[in-house]
Amino acid sequence: MNKYSKIFIAGHRGMVGSAIVRRLQRSGYENLLTCARSRLDLTNQAAVAQFLAGEKPEYIFLAAAKVGGIHANDNYRAEFIYQNLMIEANIIHAAWLAGVTRILFLGSSCIYPRGCAQPIKEEYLLSGLLEPTxxxxxxxxxxGIKLCESYNRQYGTQYVSAMPTNLYGPNDxxxxxxxxxxPALIRKAHEAKERGDATYPVWGSGRPRREFLYVDDMADACVFLMExxxxxxxxxxxxxxxxxxxxxxxxxxxxVIGFKGSIVFDPTKPDGTPxxxxxxxxxxELGWLAKTGLKEGIAKAYADFLQVHGGSGPERPPTS
Incomplete structure (x- = not known):
């Protein structure tokens, strides 16, 4: 990419998409293409094809997706599979038709089998059963990954897939x-503190292990790969x-929030993947490392939460 390349960020108002926009702007990229949902329905094949044929971007960051936690994923299963399939299929196919040779597709670590070895390597994809929730x-x-692979193989495109771990940060x-x-923990702890509660509830046993990445680090990795x-x-x-x-x-x-009470875990609720x-x-090996530590990132995320939702808290730290 050069500083004048036309770059389409699909999902620019979401957490990941907005972070990619911030990262590109900081690096001096000047020709960024975005389109609000009210103007372009990414689940509409004809609309997406017309948009990309007319705009002809050189690069696409495919960050648009319907996302949510365990509750949303488990209760809105049809919406999650339909909307995400349509968005990625429409953009990837229309991009090829429009001559776009380079896409960065944003996936998710939930693509990997529930019981695979840890830490999870990329080659573990499709080696076992998925987490049911x-x-x-x-x-x-x-x-989406297989679409990228298939178009690369058949048409010689350069569609790369990035699999982020659990993300958090501004616009969550x-x-x-x-x-x-x-983000659920941040809200629960903040509201419990504001009300003066002694406890707040958390789904599950508290024992599952998770990895968390500050979203601006994710955006940095995406631009790194595209460059x-x-x-x-x-x-x-x-x-x-x-x-x-x-x-x-x-x-x-x-x-970070200053809540002095205790947590009540609810083991009747699902834990998800262990x-x-x-x-x-x-x-x-390529030379990229995350920069933001977990506690530092949570402090930044909480400062952003306070700006949106109000309430008392620490001064907002600068965004990395």
């Missing part, structure tokens, strides 16, 4: 019915290479 979403993302979703675990002209295809895990239990995570959130830690050796 988010299987429809995972299948849609696997289809804090709706408790749809959010992931870390590497020697990377023409493949899957790349993006993460920190470190994990913690949900219980440990909750205590770190409490420390452990999910990515092997990030491929990115390390």
């Amino acid at each position: 988010n299987e429809p979403y995972a299948i849609a993302k696997i289809a 979703t804090y709706d408790l019915n749809n959010s992931h675990v870390l 590497r002209t020697d990377i023409r295809d493949g899957i790349f895990n993006i993460g920190t290479g470190e994990d913690s239990t949900i219980g440990e995570l909750a205590h770190t959130v409490n420390e 452990r999910k830690l990515l092997n990030v050796d491929r990115m390390i």
Whole structure:
């Protein structure tokens, strides 16, 4: 990419897409193409084809997706598989028709089997059964990876897939019915502190282990991959290479927010996959490492939460 390349960021208002926009702008990229959902329905094949044929971007960051936590994934299964399949299929096919040779497709670590060895290597894809609670979403993302692979093989395109671990940061979703675990913990701890509660509830046993990556680090990895002209295809895990239990995570959130009470775990609610830690050796070998530590990232995320939702808290730290 050069500074004047026309770059389409699909999903620019979401957490990942907006972080990619910030990262590109900081690096001096001037010709960024975005389109609001009200103007372009990415599940509409004809509309997407017309848009890309008219705009003819040189590069696409495919960050648009329907996302959510365990509750949303398990209760809106049809929406998750349908919308994600349509978005990725429409964009990838229309991009090829429009002559776009380079795409960065954003997947998810949930593509990997529930019981695979840890840390998870890219080659473990399709080696076992998926986690049942988010299987429809995972299948849609696997289809996106295979679309990229298939178009590369048949048409000589350069469509690369990035598999992030659990992400958090600015523009995250804090709706408790749809959010992931870390933003849900931030909201619960904040509201418990504001009300003066002694406890707040957390789904599951607190024992599952998860890895978390600050979204601006994810955006940095995406741009890093797109700028590497020697990377023409493949899957790349993006993460920190470190994990913690949900219980440990909750205590770190409490420390950052200043909640002095205790946590009540609800073992009747699902835990999801017991452990999910990515092997990030491929990115390390290429020369990329995450920069933001978990506690630092949670503090930044909480400052962003306060700006959106109000309330007392620490001064917002600068965005990396």
